Amino acid sequence: MTPNTHKHQEPAKVHIALGERSYDVCIGQDLLSDPRAWEGLPGGTLGVIITNDTVRPLYASRLQALLATRHRKVLVISLPDGEAFKTLASFELVMDRLLAEGADRKTVLYALGGGVIGDLTGFAAACYMRGVPFVQIPTTLLSQVDSSVGGKTAVNHPRGKNMVGAFYQPARVFCDLDSLRTLPAREVSAGLAEVIKYGLITDAHFFHWLEENAVALVAGEVSALQHAVRRSCEIKAWVVGQDERESGLRAILNFGHTFGHAIEAGLGFGTWLHGEAVAAGMVMATDLSARLGMAPQDLLPRLRTLLRRVGLPDAAPALPGGEDEYLHHMAVDKKAEAGAIRYVLLQGLGQAVVKAVPDEQVRPTLRACLAAA
Structure with missing residues (x-):
């Protein structure tokens, strides 16, 4: 993907209001080369960049040069790329390196990469010496609009995604739109799944805007991307500000995720990108909403059309165990409570609710969506 960067957009800021844990999300271009954007952040003796083998050659040296003005020593820890490495083993590798380097409580961790790196780094920051500061520098569209904001950190367990983690807020988030230039088209599409989600659950006007600007977003037009990232972060900031630890409203952010x-679990983590799985999941959740008489019948075809336009799947893959395997994985998902699977559903475009639905009412949706694959 190579966005049109001839005209620089002014950086935007979205404030995440969480009292003493509040922070800003900075959205713009050249943020990895602008020391002014980094003013006010903690600056201990040691700064540690945690990244992956794909992102490191692209951006690590630039970030290291910038951080050298803030820390006496800057280290880089690079992990293999991919969801398959979002594990306790990778977490232990980071812990081993921090301990070997004598990292202390003023050490600052910098998450340079996509959602896997952001989640893992945040979890490491939450655990090391019971908490050290960390900064998010998401380099994928998916992580810029979703995982880098809100303080959810975790690693996967063979029995479930994001099962081992903590709520831990970053000191700041830098969404550098220039980093999207190196993203493969598939990764851009995956990020747009979460963007579309925000329109579906809270903002009908934004959903209309996405329908009208799908081509510009896929083409990487900076003005369109900045608006999409900013509006997504504004919506997430609004939700997280009211429900930081997902005791109520924040659950709507899981639309399509169950x-x-x-x-993801049925195919094997990493076979489908997270955004691709969420796209198919949103189709299933919208279908279920319509079958229950909640969402209008025309919303599902609109959603499927938009997903196809941005290069996302509009149907779910078959799993070896069919419907039963879907229900099995959803029953062990952390959004299940007391054996009842709770789904985020739509009462209309821009109106999401959480509702427990018996398996027998979910099976028609599973059959219909799998048959469409």
């Missing part, structure tokens, strides 16, 4: 996590 089905989507079943897809």
